[in-house]
Amino acid sequence: MYDVIIVGGGPAGLSAALILGRCRRRVLLCDARRPRNAASRHLNGFLTRDGTPPAEMRRLAREQLGAYDGVEIRNAEATDARRRPDGDFEITLDSGGSRVEASRKLLLATGVVDALPEVEGFAEIYGRSAFHCPYCDGWEHRNQPLAIHGHSEAGKALALELTVWSRDLVLCTDGPAGLPPDDLDQLTRNGIGLREERIARFEARDGELECIRFETGEALSRRALFFASDDRQSSDLAQRLGCTLTRRGDVQTGRYETTDVPGLYVAGDASRRVQLTVVAAAEGAMAAFAINTELLKEDLR
Incomplete structure (x- = not known):
């Protein structure tokens, strides 16, 4: 006992x-x-x-x-x-x-x-340039171009939170954002970009994110990713x-x-x-x- x-x-x-x-x-x-x-x-x-x-x-x-x-x-x-x-x-x-x-x-x-994003290339960057907690990893990526992976209220909230660490932010919702007009206006007012295209993959070198490749073929250059998930x-x-x-x-x-x-x-x-x-x-x-x-x-x- x-x-x-x-x-x-x-x-x-x-x-x-x-x-x-x-x-x-x-x-x-x-x-x-x-x-x-x-x-x-x-x-x-x-x-x-x-x-x-x-x-x-x-x-x-x-x-x-x-x-x-x-x-x-x-x-x-x-x-x-x-x-x-x-x-x-x-x-x-x-x-x-x-x-x-x-x-x-x-x-x-x-x-x-954590429920991790099911996107090609995520495993390579997870823990190296992809994170869920800005309090833990935001300082190391301050003032860098960052992407936020998420949608609806959780994605919007994380994007707004990250304005403490960077002002070069793009919310990538991997499909329809699911946000009402007032929330979309709030993102715009705070200088946060929005990409609703489907994500094909994350492209990286040695675990460091270089860009997000959309299914359209277009690429978004980013240095790190923060994701909102359950x-x-x-x-x-x-x-x-x-x-x-x-x-x-x-x-x-x-x-x-x-x-x-x-x-x-x-x-x-x-x-x-x-x-x-x-x-x-x-x-x-x-x-x-x-x-x-x-x-x-x-x-x-």
Whole structure:
């Protein structure tokens, strides 16, 4: 019986494991090793870690967790979970064979998966000159000619947001924009171009975007692409355990990352709209604080 099982080895899960390890809790961290930012060359906006490769940050975190003998890290995917009648949790793990582990509290830090544009050439530029978050990668492409891939309200909103970093912007909707006249006027007023032609492919050299080729044969020269797309929960464990989801599809969490399932916490990208590494790490720490407090109350009783 562990005090806590943490599912997810990203910044939220690793941060929680660190705090709980320092609280002398017995912790099992399960990591399927499929990080959302695997394609990224560096993470940004994290104090003292600005520009660090994501894999390096995870390596350093694991190395530092080695100092805490109560923390065990296992490279395994959690395939099922249930809350027992006594309030404890059972997690089924798969690391080449199924195994069930139990804990008093459970923290899900499994994150989300992005729906990527299905356009030829996108895989080559993803994480190198194609991004979904301007807060993470806008600075590196400031004042450059940028394209926005998206349509309807999401595409328009991202295009307007990017005016902070560049004024040479073109919204490429890959078909009808789906925008009312007022929104089209707003784009025009802010100097944002609009291309509704179907996109044939993204053309790049060594992962750096050079142009967007439309099905008409015409090309639009651009240096980087930001795309507006949906994301989804990377794991269905929260739903299986009975968590309420928001209209956007995030797990509904309260103070200190609590959920409406007693003893279950959700932290990181799966629970918040602000999806930054530093925010995920902070949420993991807050969840760990709350978990240790609840365990302490139970132990004292």
